[in-house]
Amino acid sequence: MLISEIFYSIQGEGELTGVPSVFVRTSGCNLRCRWCDTKYASWNPQGDEMSIAEIFARVDAFPATHVVLTGGEPMVAKGIHELAQRFREAGKHITIETAGTIAPEGIACDLASLSPKLGNSTPLEGEIAEGWRERHEKARLQPEVLRAWIERHPFQLKFVVEQSSDVEEIEALLDRIGAPIPPHKVQLMPQGTDLQTIHGREESLIDLCKRRGYRYCHRLHIALFGNTRGT
Incomplete structure (x- = not known):
């Protein structure tokens, strides 16, 4: 398997925020999100070839x-089913962070x-290799x-939101x-990899959550460590 990084930290997003966790970041993705904060595992996949035994x-x-x-997109990684099963047999709790474009x-x-x-993820014209913008737009929602x-697993739905109008696409x-x-x-999560950008969007998202009953998703790892690898 091509592995970008393995690190021990705390979960920074979602229902398990704050829980100490080991992150296994596979390298490779079937999407090209404009604001992706791990382009080294998606736009330009980098990493080391590791066996399942080595990863475990x-x-x-x-x-x-x-x-x-996580990834990239872990569900496109060769060997992901075998790796997850190995963790299951060892009694680990397994979270899979996925865009939900590959069946489980x-x-x-x-x-x-x-x-x-959402549509705010689609790369702009001219910023990506020819064909990828169309591939992304076609594949991003399934x-x-x-x-x-x-229907098959306990779940949470996390949406990266840039502006309040994104909620219309979410609800559709x-x-x-x-x-x-x-x-x-x-869960509504503000798009941004620095606190200034996040703070600029959080007020409107909190208001949306209060009105619609959704959950605000903070990015705790950004607040604690900044936008750095291995955190």
Whole structure:
């Protein structure tokens, strides 16, 4: 497997915020989000080839019961099913952070952290290789795949929001998914990799959450460590 990084930190987003976790970041992605903060694992995949046994040994050396499989897009990684099963057999809690474009067939997962990509993610003309903008736009939302994840695994839905009007696209997608989704399972996260940008968007998102019953998703790791790798 091509692995970008493995590190021990605390979960910075979602329902498990603050929980000590080992992060396994696979390298490679089927999308090209304009604001991606891990382009070294998506736009320009970098990393080391590691066997499942090597990955497991690195993870098991840390005193954590929670493991986060992230990316890039971990569901496109060769060997991801075998790796997740190895963690399941070891009694680890497995969070899979995914855009929800790949079906969850046969994957061991205790929390599906689904982050469907809104229109604000599509790269601009001229900033990416020819063809990728169209590929991204075509692939970024897969309502039937999202419904399969929601029906098979405990889940949370995290949306990266730039402006209040993004909620219209979110709610249209929730209707298209067609599965019961309690409002508190929908998390609105401000787009940004620095506190100034995040603070500039959080007031409007908090207001949306109060009016719609959604959950505000803070980016604790940015507040604690800044936008740095291995955190």
